[in-house]
Amino acid sequence: MTDSYELLPDTRRALLHRLATGQVEGRTPALVGAVMREGRMVWSAGWGAVDGDVPGADTQYRIGSITKTFVAVLVMRLRDEGLLDLDDRLGAYVETPEGGDATIAQLLSHTSGLAAETGGPWWERTDGALRPELADLFGARAQRHAPGLLHHYSNVGFALLGALVERLRGQDWYEVLRREVLEPLGMHRTTLEPQAPHARGWAVHPWADVLLPEPAVDTGRMAPAGQLWSTAADLCRFAAFLLDGDDRVLGARSLAEMRTPRTEPQDADRAAAYGLGTLLSWRSGRFLHGHVGTMPGFVGTLWISAEDGVAAVVLGNATSQLGIPAIAADLVGTVAEREPRIPVPWRPLDDVDxxxxxxxxxxxxxxxxxxxxxxxxxxxxxxxxxxxxxxxxxxxxxxxxxxxxxxxxxxxxxxxxxxxxxxxxxxxxxxxxxTREPYEAGEAVPGGVDAGGWR
Structure with missing residues (x-):
């Protein structure tokens, strides 16, 4: 019998073809893709070069806003421990000049109404030492909408959630993440700063095949919005956790809550929604959850199809390669359609009440x-x-x-x-x-049942 984890040769070639085509058409210096099925990485490949070598599943890339899903897991852990309620105001825990009236759930779902970005300068390319305090994150109009009114993506909101974790744990948010999530899940190549081997971030000239290096700064207080570096292999481990849960980190029920739609983003196609720190997307009739991440020089996507038990990771090192979410979705679809999930055997209940x-x-x-x-x-x-x-x-x-x-x-x-x-x-x-019968006579049906009965 064939190993249920092993992909067929034709499937592997189709995956490689999609990745390679994406790297060439997107003009990305180095692209890495990986597929997780039933809890483990079953395929990975790289196309292009990092320092002269083909990148692999252990090559680090900056993952941008995929970081937000990690922060959301930390917040959900606090909730499950009874240290907060998602409907609590942030201001009950964190002293902040803005955003305190938003609930924790609103911050997680980008419905806090806070501005998308900091008050300036461009935080993704600016040393975070310039913003050592929360007050330094906000511009003149930090509150753009009333809390709970609509979905308005806010990087600043996740900086506040990182501060919330630090306030309740009494420790830097990344150290909490490392101890409570990364170490239990074996994600040893997910770090705050890059560790070799890692890709360098590039901007690709729009009209010529030439590159410009992008800075990779420590974003300081904004780090919970997009600081992390990771690998395709580590993100496959994270995908397996997000799919099935791990009692050492977070249970399946809370993870299902994270991927329950809370709001529709204000996009024209309405093909996406947002849960609690989790991006949701409907592509080719398939429901995917995960996140997309961008930082100067990098873009990545993690998509999971719970119905198919399949996830895909794609990481690239170009600023404006915005086709990567579609590549990741296609990798999921390739496996799900060519090798559909084999259901577990039906078995009767062990006992019945x-x-x-x-x-x-x-x-x-x-x-x-x-x-x-x-x-x-x-x-x-x-x-x-x-x-x-x-x-x-x-x-x-x-x-x-x-x-x-x-x-x-x-x-x-x-x-x-x-x-x-x-x-x-x-x-x-x-x-x-x-009731057991259609409009059953008696007192159960509100408004009663006509005494004459059916006629």
Whole structure:
């Protein structure tokens, strides 16, 4: 039997062709790509040269705003430890002249209303020593929109989240990241400053095949917005974590929360959204989550398809190679389409609670038929029997209720209502009543049922 992790030769060639074509068409000095499947890197390649050699999965590149997803993981850890609530105002924890009225969730989702950039000069090319204090980050109009009004991408907002981590941990944000995330995940080549072998950042002349070196400065207070350097191999490890979670770092439930859309960016095509420190994109009918990163001389993308169990990383060292997100999406699509995920074998539940089993089967919302099924982990799945209707999965809670995970019922509570003697009377999902018969006679249906019955 073929190793389930090994890619077929034709797939590997197609991946290399896409990477090489992207490097040539984008005129990028050195491009690296990698694919993660089912938790491990299964392919990597480089095209071009770094210091005369073909770059590899261990060559460092600056990853820009992919850094933000790492910072978001730190904030979610603080939340899960009970040290903060995402709806808390930042000002409850951090003394800042601007942004204090925004909630932590608004900062994570770029809905704080803060300006996109610092008050000047251009922070990505300016020594961070010029901004040692938070107050130095803000210009005359730091608050461009009311908090929560709309999505407005803010690098400054993530500088504030880095300060939040430092305030609650009592240590520099990167040291916290190294100890709590990078070391447990084995990401030893993800660093604050470049470590050899690493690519140099270049600007490529728009009308000639010549290069200009870009500066690589320490951005200081702005570092949580885009400072990190990493490798394709390390980002594949990070992708595996973002997909399945790791109890040493952050659980799968919190990671799923990070990739739940919070807002649509103000882009014309509306093909993207933003979660909590996570960029979301719909490409060729596939839902991807991850992040895109740019810094002077560098651009990179990490995309993950949870449905396919596949992720792709592409890193390049050119300032304006903006085609890299599409290359990464194509790498994901190549593997997912040529070698679709083989499902795990179906197995019956190890044990079953009779009180849950009796909930399964047909239910009716008014006269519309639905089916309720029991899955692993006490999960309930509601699906319409026929055209239309709202399907949803429900997660079991400790108090005996279930919380909706999808669509219209996301976040809503499913309660089982029992009558005298403990027999199930009906289901209540946010006041929507489901009965065992269409408009079942009795007291369950709001507004009552006509005494004459069906006719």
């Amino acid at each position: 009779g009180r849950l089993l009796e909930l399964t089967g047909p239910w009716y919302w008014g006269a519309a038929p639905f089916a309720l099924r029991l899955a692993g982990g006490r999960e309930l799945r509601l699906a319409p029997l026929g055209d239309g209707g709202r399907a949803a999965r429900f997660r079991a809670e400790e108090d005996g209720t279930w919380t909706g995970l999808d669509g219209y019922y996301a976040g809503e509570t499913l309660s089982v209502v029992r009558g005298e003697g403990g027999a199930v009377s009906h289901l209540d999902i946010g006041t929507f009543v489901f």
